[in-house]
Amino acid sequence: EAQVTQNPRYLITVTGKKLTVTCSQNMNHEYMSWYRQDPGLGLRQIYYSMNVEVTDKGDVPEGYKVSRKEKRNFPLILESPSPNQTSLYFCASSLLAGKHEQFFGPGTRLTVL
Amino acid sequence: GIQVEQSPPDLILQEGANSTLRCNFSDSVNNLQWFHQNPWGQLINLFYIPSGTKQNGRLSATTVATERYSLLYISSSQTTDSGVYFCAVDEASGSARQLTFGSGTQLTVLP
Numbered sequence: 001e002a003q004v005t006q007n008p009r010y011l012i013t014v015t016g017k018k019l020t021v022t023c024s025q026n027m028n029h030e031y032m033s034w035y036r037q038d039p040g041l042g043l044r045q046i047y048y049s050m051n052v053e054v055t056d057k058g059d060v061p062e063g064y065k066v067s068r069k070e071k072r073n074f075p076l077i078l079e080s081p082s083p084n085q086t087s088l089y090f091c092a093s094s095l096l097a098g099k100h101e102q103f104f105g106p107g108t109r110l111t112v113l
Numbered sequence: 114g115i116q117v118e119q120s121p122p123d124l125i126l127q128e129g130a131n132s133t134l135r136c137n138f139s140d141s142v143n144n145l146q147w148f149h150q151n152p153w154g155q156l157i158n159l160f161y162i163p164s165g166t167k168q169n170g171r172l173s174a175t176t177v178a179t180e181r182y183s184l185l186y187i188s189s190s191q192t193t194d195s196g197v198y199f200c201a202v203d204e205a206s207g208s209a210r211q212l213t214f215g216s217g218t219q220l221t222v223l224p
Contacts, residue, residue, distance in 0.1 A: 099144055
């Protein structure tokens with residue numbers, strides 16, 4: 001089944017404890033992206049990747065890192081999480097950026113205490 | 114950047130009723146998608162519809178790209194249709210980096 005998977009789906013952690021949210025797609029998509037969703041602020045892009053080893057900042061990249069070493073994986077890294085990073089996170093992918101449908105993962109609910 | 118406005122912001126229906134959700138956007142787009150966010154937070158792809166009309170069961174969508182709007186029709190609504198409906202666009206003149214989401218329509222279908 002063609003899909004985007006994220007892990008973990010739920011995570012409660014404490015300030016400063018490094019964490020990684022994994023994202024994987026099995027559709028051979030070149031474009032991948034991370035969004036966060038917050039009440040009143042909607043969905044905002046954190047980082048995106050046009051292809052392997054090509055990443056760039058979205059609208060809200062502060063406090064996050066990403067890497068794209070393989071086409072299928074695009075992990076989101078929080079080196080030192082803070083409470084303002086408590087959010088619902090989505091990974092997305094599409095064949096190419098632009099004129100192609102984007103597919104979203106199931107979301108990761110992160111709480112930073 | 115492109116602006117995306119959805120209306121109405123909230124909609125309450127009785128089961129079995131029909132509804133129309135609207136999405137206006139301020140510039141030309143490469144991509145327009147409709148999503149349903151269910152009560153568990155998952156974003157479900159409904160339609161990829163940068164132009165034209167598509168139907169999928171009780172749902173259909175029409176995008177008139179030249180007039181910069183899209184409509185989502187829900188017929189014979191069911192309680193499971195409840196949730197937030199988002200329109201999202203990819204700006205044609207931009208670097209095609211991201212989807213810009215509207216603020217959503219919160220739909221509640223009462224039994």
